[in-house]
Amino acid sequence: MHHTSSAYRWFLRFNYVILTVIALLCLFPIVNILAISFSSSTAVNAGSVTLWPVDFTLSSYRYMLENNQFIHSFGTSLLRVVLGVSVNLLFTILVAYPLSKEAATFRSRTAYAWIFVFTMLFGGGLIPGYLVVKEMGLLDSVWALVLPGAVPIFNVLLMLNFFRGLPKELEEAAWMDGAGHLRTLWSVYLPVSLPSIATVTLFSLVGHWNAWFDGMIYMRSPEHYPLATYLQSILQQVSVQNENVTFEQAALLNEISDRTTQASQIFLSILPILAIYPFLQRYFVHGLVVGSVKG
Amino acid sequence: MHFNPRQFLRNIPLHLMILPALLLVIIFSYIPMAGLVIAFQDFSPISGFRDMTWTGLENFRYLFDLPGFRQVVWNTVIISVLKIIAGLTIPVIAALLLNEVRANSFKRSIQTIIYMPHFFSWVILGGIIVDVLSPSSGIVNMLLKSLGIQPIQFLADNHWFRYVLVITDQWKEFGFGTIIYLAALTSIDQSLYEASIIDGAGRWKQTWHITLPGIRPIMILMLTLSLGNVLNGGFDQVFNLYNPLVYESGDILDTMIYRIGLQEAQYSVSTALGLIKSVVSFVFIGLGYYLAYRFAKYRIF
Numbered sequence: 067m068h069h070t071s072s073a074y075r076w077f078l079r080f081n082y083v084i085l086t087v088i089a090l091l092c093l094f095p096i097v098n099i100l101a102i103s104f105s106s107s108t109a110v111n112a113g114s115v116t117l118w119p120v121d122f123t124l125s126s127y128r129y130m131l132e133n134n135q136f137i138h139s140f141g142t143s144l145l146r147v148v149l150g151v152s153v154n155l156l157f158t159i160l161v162a163y164p165l166s167k168e169a170a171t172f173r174s175r176t177a178y179a180w181i182f183v184f185t186m187l188f189g190g191g192l193i194p195g196y197l198v199v200k201e202m203g204l205l206d207s208v209w210a211l212v213l214p215g216a217v218p219i220f221n222v223l224l225m226l227n228f229f230r231g232l233p234k235e236l237e238e239a240a241w242m243d244g245a246g247h248l249r250t251l252w253s254v255y256l257p258v259s260l261p262s263i264a265t266v267t268l269f270s271l272v273g274h275w276n277a278w279f280d281g282m283i284y285m286r287s288p289e290h291y292p293l294a295t296y297l298q299s300i301l302q303q304v305s306v307q308n309e310n311v312t313f314e315q316a317a318l319l320n321e322i323s324d325r326t327t328q329a330s331q332i333f334l335s336i337l338p339i340l341a342i343y344p345f346l347q348r349y350f351v352h353g354l355v356v357g358s359v360k361g
Numbered sequence: 362m363h364f365n366p367r368q369f370l371r372n373i374p375l376h377l378m379i380l381p382a383l384l385l386v387i388i389f390s391y392i393p394m395a396g397l398v399i400a401f402q403d404f405s406p407i408s409g410f411r412d413m414t415w416t417g418l419e420n421f422r423y424l425f426d427l428p429g430f431r432q433v434v435w436n437t438v439i440i441s442v443l444k445i446i447a448g449l450t451i452p453v454i455a456a457l458l459l460n461e462v463r464a465n466s467f468k469r470s471i472q473t474i475i476y477m478p479h480f481f482s483w484v485i486l487g488g489i490i491v492d493v494l495s496p497s498s499g500i501v502n503m504l505l506k507s508l509g510i511q512p513i514q515f516l517a518d519n520h521w522f523r524y525v526l527v528i529t530d531q532w533k534e535f536g537f538g539t540i541i542y543l544a545a546l547t548s549i550d551q552s553l554y555e556a557s558i559i560d561g562a563g564r565w566k567q568t569w570h571i572t573l574p575g576i577r578p579i580m581i582l583m584l585t586l587s588l589g590n591v592l593n594g595g596f597d598q599v600f601n602l603y604n605p606l607v608y609e610s611g612d613i614l615d616t617m618i619y620r621i622g623l624q625e626a627q628y629s630v631s632t633a634l635g636l637i638k639s640v641v642s643f644v645f646i647g648l649g650y651y652l653a654y655r656f657a658k659y660r661i662f
Contacts, residue, residue, distance in 0.1 A: 074564050081461055088455065089474040092536065095489045098500060102492070113498050157382045164375035165662065172372050178379055179662055185386055187589075188643045190393025191635030192618055193628045197399075197406075198392050214389040217382045223662055247374040276482030279597070283623060294484050298601065301488040325492065332488050339480050347473060355544040 096336070103127070103329035110325050126326040130334060135289070135296060140334075142208065143275060143293040150212045150274040151267060157217045158266050162225035163251045186219045199284055210284035211277065211292065218273075221266040224353065228262040229255060265353025268346040272339060293335055301328060400633035406626075420633035429612065436523075437613040440594040443527045445587045449580065451531050452538030456576075457568065459539060460546050475536025483533075487601030490529055491516065516602060519610040526611065530598060541583070542576055549575035582657040589646030592638050614638050 097117050102110050106121035114120050130136050161182065169175050189195070195214065204210040232255065240250040256263070281295030288299065400420055402413045424430055455475070462468040478486070493499050494515040502512040515521045553571045562570065594613030603611045614634065622631025653659035 071563070077564070078461065081458055082467070085458055085462065085467075085471050089471045092475050092478055092532070095486075095493050098493065099489055111498070113503060116500060157385070160378045161382045164378050167375065171368070172375055173368075174372075174376065178383070181383070182386060183661055185390040187646050188394065188639055189390065190396050191632060191639060193622050193632045193635065194393035194396025194399065195389070196623075197396055197628075198389060202388070213385065216385045216389070226662060247378070272480050276480075276484070278482065278484050279600075294482055297488070298484045301484065301491070301601075325498070328488055329492070332485050336481055336485055343477065343480060344473070347476065351472075351476075351540055351544075354540060 099329045099332050103326055103333050105326065107326050126330040127334075129327060130330050136293075136331065136334075138289065139291050139293040139296040142290065146208055146211050146292050147271060147274045149208060150215075151270050153212055153216050154218050154221065154270040154274075155263070155267060158221045158225050158270075159251070159256070159263075161217060161222045162229055163247070163255065165222070166226040166229035182217070182219050182222065196283060205284055206286050206290055211274075211280050214280070215273075218266070218270055221269060225259075225262055225266055228259060228353070232258065261349045261353045264346050264349035268342070268350050271342065275339060297331055297335055300331070397632060397636050397639075399629050400636045402629055404629045404632075406628065416629070420630045421637070423630060424634055424637075429608075429617075432609065433612050433614060433617050436610060437592055437594045437615075440523055440526055440599075440611075440613060441591050443523065444530050444595070445584075445590065447527050447531050448534065448538060448587065449584055451535045453542055453576070453580065455535055456539040456542035456546060457572065459543060460572075472536070472539075475539070477536070478533045479537035481533070483595075483597035483601045486529065486533060487598070490525075490602060494525070517604065517606040519607055522603070522607040522611045526595070526598060526602065529602075530595060541579060545576045545579040546572065578657050582653055582659055585649045585653040585656065586659075588649035588652070589642060591645050592642050 094117075098115075101115050101117055101119050103126055104119035104122055104124070105115045106123050106125075109115055109120035164172060165175055165179050165182075167175055190198075199205065199210050199214060204213065236254050236258070237250055240254045245253065276294055278292070278294035278298045281290075281292045282298065285291055285295065288296070291299065399413075401415060401417060403416050403419075404413060459468060459471065462471075494501055496502050496512040496514050501515070506512060513521060515525050549572065553575075554567055557567050557571060592614055594615065596613070596615035596619070599611055599613055599616055600619070603616070615638075618631050618634050618638070621627050621634065650659075650661065
């Protein structure tokens with residue numbers, strides 16, 4: 067398979083260069099934002115910051131970490147992720163297991179599957195969805211961010227396709243030993259499903275961490291915004307609000323600019339994803355491919 | 362099939378496992394579908410559902426008479442079609458290039474980097490893109506200036522805005538899109554290549570006659586499945602990048618639904634628009650799945 071014509075060797079060199087450039091283009095904006103966040107506002111406003119901080123300073127981070135709203139939103143997001151991911155994972159597994167059974171042994175399977183899949187294809191839309199959450203009395207509560215998406219159908223499909231790929235003998239052996247459905251699921255299926263569980267966990271985690279729109283419509287007061295919603299609201303805003311600033315904060319404000327604060331907020335908010343991503347990356351490619359492309 | 366009591370007893374735990382999720386889906390997915398009736402009413406949040414006046418198709422007529430409506434439909438379709446085309450070609454090219462790399466550590470580093478933007482939200486990327494494209498201080502315009510080109514108002518110019526949407530969408534998603542093609546590439550029968558080398562085929566001919574036909578089924582699958590997105594311009598992206606200056610080229614159905622519904626509080630009109638979008642999308646998704654089943658033997662589960 068290794069072709070050694072000189073044209074091909076040139077192509078290979080060219081290919082390495084192209085791919086490196088593409089990867090750098092993906093990284094560049096993030097490095098740019100990071101550099102801006104560590105630079106002084108004068109350097110940023112003069113436009114001299116590209117990839118490396120100029121006049122290195124931590125002022126914008128100090129300002130952020132003294133900002134109660136930021137800390138509070140970060141906390142709301144953490145709570146949302148912990149609740150949301152647990153609920154998503156529980157329902158993904160509880161729904162995927164029965165649906166992975168053959169229609170011959172579990173006759174209601176097809177009907178159930180269509181009831182769930184139909185919600186992926188058709189929906190009530192913005193206002194009716196909002197009215198239901200409101201009628202349930204969930205406005206302003208973290209449950210408004212967790213319950214409407216509690217059953218992640220796409221993840222259920224990934225998981226059920228993974229379960230179906232497991233050898234039948236595993237289940238038969240478990241039944242032989244007298245295990246029921248719950249026991250089989252817990253002690254036989256789950257331990258061998260780590261790649262799939264890691265994949266759906268990553269998807270649901272990133273989904274909850276990044277979700278901003280539901281926070282905006284279901285939270286009545288900005289104090290209850292999760293981090294992504296808070297960020298959205300300030301990024302759309304023209305300037306930092308200067309109300310209720312203490313004397314120290316006012317002094318700090320002189321050292322920073324909107325661009326440096328926004329950059330530091332952007333960076334702090336992607337930090338958790340950057341931290342988790344490398345550990346789960348090796349799973350999701352496998353999990354995704356097994357779950358979505360069959361045969 | 363007859364009712365089999367033993368099988369039924371054995372399956373009770375399965376029904377119980379599904380029950381809680383079923384209830385949640387009924388509450389948060391099916392009840393809102395029933396709530397679509399407000400599209401045919403004059404709903405106001407104060408009076409509630411009870412004393413509602415039925416207005417028939419009044420809300421739909423109002424919508425079609427709105428001056429910008431046709432433009433919004435056109436924007437949505439053109440933006441999503443451009444995105445579908447870009448999403449079908451760019452990830453394939455990137456996957457083909459990656460597939461030629463033999464050094465595994467290099468390949469893996471590139472993959473790690475290009476998958477990453479998929480996991481950032483449009484809020485974050487919106488913030489970054491606004492900064493990078495800023496006419497006064499953004500890095501792109503600084504580069505253009507150094508080449509002697511006038512700064513471009515990428516996000517405030519109706520000529521540029523759609524291209525910015527398509528390019529930034531690809532920037533976020535192309536890497537993730539390569540996953541499926543890379544998987545398809547590894548499943549191509551290696552003996553085909555060996556045979557073609559014996560027949561004297563060069564690298565280019567191998568790509569053209571073996572590799573591309575090898576991933577054609579998955580490309581057709583991705584195309585048919587993307588049909589369902591014809592009325593999805595990408596709410597998150599547009600909402601975080603647009604401003605009134607580019608409504609003319611960038612306003613899409615979802616942003617219009619949001620503005621009419623939550624900003625202008627015209628609940629019924631907004632729901633009517635949502636209903637049109639849902640019905641048309643449903644037809645396209647159905648068509649997409651049917652074609653995917655016909656031509657690529659694809660089944661959802």
